[in-house]
Amino acid sequence: MDAQDPTLSTTASASPGQPDARRHFLLVLASLVAGALLLHAGLFVHLLTAGAARHWHGSELQAPSAGKSVGKSASIDATATGLTVSRTHDTGPLILTAMKDPFRQAFDAALYDRVIVEIETAAVAPGVVLLWTRADDPKATHSQALQRDATGRFVVGLAGHPRWHQRIIGLGIALTGDLSRPVTVSGITLMPRERIGIGRMFSQVWKEWAALEGWGWHSVNFVVGGTQGPIMSPVVAVGIWVVLSIGVYLLLARRARAGVRMAAIFGIFLVGWLLLDLRWQIDLLHQNRVTWESFAGKSWEEKRAADWDGVLFQAVEDAKRRMGPEPQRLIIFSTQEDETIGYIAYHAIPHTALATKPPEDTKGFRPGDYVLILAPAPGVDYRALDRSLIWRGADGLNVLPADPVHFKPQTSALFRVREP
16 A cells, blocks of 8 residues: 555644634624624614703803903802803903813714704893814814894804814803893703714714823723713723624524634634723823923923913912912912812912812911912902902801902912901
């Protein structure tokens, strides 16, 4: 008998495993594609059925111009029905903003084509102007006047508006005219387009998933992404995609009678992990670029001024220069959120600082204490007639004798408490 060819023998013994590995690879690839299609199909159905209208209740609106352009003549109060505003005389437009967090609440202008503002007033209705800023040009503010319809609401159509496009990162309204009698802004509503094509929805989904966080309060290892709209974050999306893909793989493997390989399931999980890690790496590069542009080549003081709390830092530094090197008691009146208050007090070291909203009474103040008021003014006024700070407390009007030390327009004011 002829001797068997060793080459043929080797090929024959190795070949049974190769088709099986290729088959499972193709099953994994098909499962990943099918899982992605199922995920997008679910998102598209949700977008079509949810309406995706965005609404801001009046009490959520903010008045950044309070204490600045409107000064002491304006009264702004949040109530259950909305935001009630009034002023004693005309001092220019009163601006109300809707988006507290531009990154998380940003949206694609192409998804919305109409804005409705509801205002309650017993007097002559004010003029209403819509204001917005775009991500591609954040320093420019665009505007469009609203018209009152038969129902009394202020409405504006934005379809085809030359400046209503790209990603909107700022939205608000300006009230003009007579506001001597109280006017209540009930809310602002963005109405979606009646028809949104599959291509536009696909583009919107990926725009939100690709939105980079930059620096924020959370850890750099934590990826959020997206906005607080109808689109889920990329972390949740990848998790659902992996689960769907594994489910599809189990069905295909059973139907093809190929058996289930744990290596294939691990491979699907690994693909999702690597994709999420790639997005995290891209965000880290974005954070590094932002950091370089903001701080490279600057002195320590310039770096602190360029940080997110630079205005607060400068105000506290100005106060410290006038308080002297000896530790003093400093009470900081601020409307900032609790997280920011801690940073304000930290900047005041070596002085003993307390950042708070105006207290209900004046019992905790002592002669010689310094009081720093940060804009926007937290309901505190200075009465020059008797040299006193005044604000409303639980038991009426609080009067704190104090002398002015330093004043920086639209930023801060420093006072020193004196004997009554």
